[in-house]
Amino acid sequence: MIIIMIIVILPFMFILSIIIISKIGARDTAIQLSSNYSENEMIEFFWDIILLTESKFILPFYSNSRNFKSLQKLIVKNIGNLLNSLIHERKLNSSNLNYHWRKLGTRYTLVYLPLFFKDLIWCKSDSIYFHVILPQVNEIDDSSTTQLEKKKALTQNSKEWLLALLELAESLNLTMLRLYINRTDIDNISTLLRNLNWIGGKLVPNEDRSNIQSNDNDNCNEFNEFMLGDEHFVIIEFEC
């Protein structure tokens, strides 16, 4: 089983690595970034990873290119705040951080499990949580055969990909794994959900939107935190 993983670690340490889950567990092999790309291009690439990961939490209603641009501004600003707080050892001033997915990651990871998921898996982590946003299976633009294969992989091989993710989280020294599964895929993951207690997982409630506050005090950004949400995901948590 091969996991190809790209990791972005803040503040701006970039690692491209390939994890090989072999018979004896996980082996992490760092490889050099391609010399075909300039440093600037690579930085832009890593910014894209951060942005695309965070954009998974845009509520479907607000998901358009204009808002995407606004989200970009918000992320850049928030990353600046995060870096400042890290460098100056100051506490971040935000009331919405009780919901762990709202925190910016200190590490962004792009995982590719080609045996199980055709698409990339977007992940971010802090010092405790490994947030894994599983690719959506019910996409419209696929042929029915591919759909069927994808559904099969998601349900029948859940032990394999779940174990791979647990091993990965553990190798990153994280203690909890949170899977974000699109609600449109809920039927496809029923087997996983029905065995959840059995394999030590639990359902995590979505956030309480009535308690969200906008932290954008200067109102310079059209995009605000109300436009982000986790309600289109079913969230399940595992110990690593």
Add this chain to the structure above:
Amino acid sequence: MASVKLDHSLGSSITLVDFDNGSAKDMVVDSDSIVNNSNTKSYKLPYEPAHEFIFNSLKKRIESINEDTCAPGEENSFFVCDLGELEKLYKNWKLELPNVQPFYAVKCNPNEKILQTLDQLGINFDCASKSEIDKVLSMNVDPERIIYANPCKASSFIRYAQTKNVLKSTFDNVEELHKIKKFHPNSELFIRIATDDSTAQCRLSTKYGCELSDVENLLQAVKDLDLNLVGVAFHVGSGASDFTSLYQAVKDSRYVFDKCIEMGLPELKILDIGGGFQFESFHESSKVVRVALEEYFPGDKVKFMAEPGRYFVSTALTLASNVIAKRTISNNEAMLYINDGVYGNMNCILFDHQEPIPRILYHNNEFHYYDFESSTNMLKKNDVSKYPQKVSIWGPTCDGLDCITKEYYLKHDLEVGDWFYFPNLGAYTSTAATPFNGFQQHSDTLYINSLKDAL
């Protein structure tokens, strides 16, 4: 110690022989009734719950709530837990499967009082996570009494078991054996085999357990890695309706025991017959187990263990929940919102195929506990006048998943402030506090003991 004598057919009676006092004491156990012996009272399965005690407890709590002055949280849903029920069920276990040591599946209900009661009864524990192991060890339970049967163990889980000296664990693939060799080589291992679970409500073998055709390779790996294989485990899934799968699984286990000897591995000592036992069908399923064990594992060389969960707790808990909102659709149809749901104590709906039965507990200033026909999910033609109210029942969140039942029929037109109760809701229900959409779904548990309180 007791052993079982029975003929090899699925006959209607068995003879239990109790060797505890050095002399054999025969008790004839008929298939249709469990008889009392001189020391303990037993209960025919399935039997009625201790209604009087449960009702009194529900009534007392609800009457203590003053709607006008109650503090936040007082109207929360709550459980009534009958600890005496655990004892009754254990007595029945000992009657039906006297030579099978139960390891209670903690995941089924990790309530501390329940765990303590089971511990005092001498029941061991099956843990699926680090936190479950911690919880059980914090009760000063010897790690020897724990099996770590999570079928999806990452390396860190195995290392953790090693640090806590939990030796017993299961495996079903070569990769896991390599991890065990590296992190916990002294493990007492059970090879988990797949079973036919096609009739089970919660199928496990489709994902967990190795096929018999793979057993030889796995045993060879055990031999090559010099690991300590002590037994075979299987799990026919929860809610199985066809118990021949149990019989077949015992037969398959015999094959693995014999294969070990053939391959020069040390003789296996333990057979773990898993879980999936249910209150309603325990008598039948245990009969099949007894027959199979007698046929394939005669004598007393092999020890037997099991991982029951819902058998012990399902009937021990009753949940009461308050109607907090109502949306009238027509004169006879409404959506009722109660203060508990899948994100609270009823996640069993989503994850365990359970269909909780809502019964009317309190309506129009009267208690209706004893009206066991206050609701139905199947409306017959003649029942329309009996059950005039059609309802769907929802949890307190705005989440479409938080549905308790899409269609039920009630005798009464419930209003906000009325109460439902859900009997037999002890298995795979969560007692964790989970704030969601402003609702703090913390629940109290009121404990009764129908055995002691009856004295």
